Amino acid sequence: MIKVLVADDQALVRGGLVAILNLEPDLTVVAEVGDGDQVLPAARRSEPDVALLDVQMPGMDGITATEGLRSSVPGCRVLICTTFGRPGYFARAMAAGAAGFILKDAPPEQLVDAIRRVHAGLRAVDPTLAAESLATGTNPLTEREREVLRAALRGGTAAEIAKALHLSNGTVRNHLSSAIGKTDAANGPDAARIADQNGWL
The missing domain is CATH 3.40.50.2300 (Response regulator)
Known part of the structure; x- marks a missing residue:
């Protein structure tokens, strides 16, 4: 059995x-x-x-x-x-x-x-x-990029994401920029949507 x-x-x-x-x-x-x-x-x-x-x-x-x-x-x-x-x-x-x-x-x-x-x-x-x-292919995102995109998926500005994740605004912008490039997205919310659809988050 x-x-x-x-x-x-x-x-x-x-x-x-x-x-x-x-x-x-x-x-x-x-x-x-x-x-x-x-x-x-x-x-x-x-x-x-x-x-x-x-x-x-x-x-x-x-x-x-x-x-x-x-x-x-x-x-x-x-x-x-x-x-x-x-x-x-x-x-x-x-x-x-x-x-x-x-x-x-x-x-x-x-x-x-x-x-x-x-x-x-x-x-x-x-x-x-x-x-x-x-x-x-494999997930191109780092753990920190995934964390930032998960927060972006919930909505909010870069400043709000930075505050929630205890990061500087510049660090969040850098991670979003990197993720946008890796996902061929138009912007941060688009990158978050693409990553979510691929199951990368």
Whole structure:
């Protein structure tokens, strides 16, 4: 029996995933959580074979949770299941140690097959997304540039971003300028939008 942990902040989606998986004779859901901060404690308690994680959740995101599971529950393999098919998310998830990445609009049988493949030590990735990730390339942004762009995405002037991040106005302008060049954007908000769409933030 393959023991599965399901983490998704949307209760309806989470309930649907649990129902689909529990119909399979060789799968059983041993834990379900709706918040990223609950993933590691639930995994330590239930010792799942596979964790099915969403990327965007309250608290810890799915990619950070993947890294945590690798170190604290090494026997658990991770399959990312998300609505956000962004090349940057795919690349970051795989770099964090995920064994698979599948989109929520995949047919149920594809999801079930992906769980079985991941449990067997294989990879299970959306082929279109893998190709897009190769075409897009690696994330060109530094950690500080990502931090500035995340703040820009929420809105605000360079001065407001500088105050929020405890940086000088000039430093923020330099990071924005660098990010604009790396993303071929027209301005800071455009750079933030492009980076977000690629999953680089």
